[in-house]
Amino acid sequence: MKLDKLTKKELLDLAAAKKVAGRSKMSKDELIKALEPFFAEPAPAKDAEELQTRKAEQNVGYTYQEATGQPAKIKRDEYPIPPYYDKDTIAFMPVDPSKEYVYWEISDYTLNQFKSELKLSESRIVLKIFSSIDNYTTEAASVSVEKMGNWYFNIYAPDTILWSEIGLIDSNGGFHPILKSNKVLMPSDKVSDIVDQETWMTIGGNLDKLYELSGVGLKDLNSSVTINTEIAKHISQHMGSSGVLKDK
Structure with a gap:
């Protein structure tokens, strides 16, 4: 007005x-x-926003916003998983007696150093699986790979020591290992031969005693039918009419 x-x-x-x-x-x-x-006219919207901003600045650190009563949004830092770590590593893991898993990474420094020392102008990276039986080493599998990755192998080798190696193949087919994994004894594909010392109860040897305790002699019983009849009769005599019919 x-x-x-x-x-x-x-x-x-x-x-x-x-x-x-x-x-x-x-x-x-x-x-x-x-x-x-x-x-007096109400304060403009801009002034109200500035007032709310000042209130928010004064309440920094509070979990709940004063105006709405709702939980304040928390800004979280993101830590994405890097595509590679540039760190020399290789690991061999058995899955079952016929499957194995390997993951690896060769750093740029190590790869370039090997190429320089071996003076390899042309080469390729190869991942190999080796087995050892009676101290005799054989190559079980081989595959061309990149300097970083993972691979599943299907090698049936129960109770056998296996490991993996990754390296360079030169122009003459020679293998130059760079990294070697841990050696692993593959799991067995049969029941263990180890027998525990547990004593398991059986009723076969105590069957005679069970019949004697029931009041029925085995010498007087000629068949399973007679056994069942005599046991039922003996039980009915002690239980009367409480759920068991007497033989008339």
């Missing part, structure tokens, strides 16, 4: 409605000044 556009009489009426003290002695300008607080 634009108070300056009103007459003094209209201002006096408003002052009376708002119960402004001393209004009758006020000039028009004084009446306008006294009535302004009652007709």
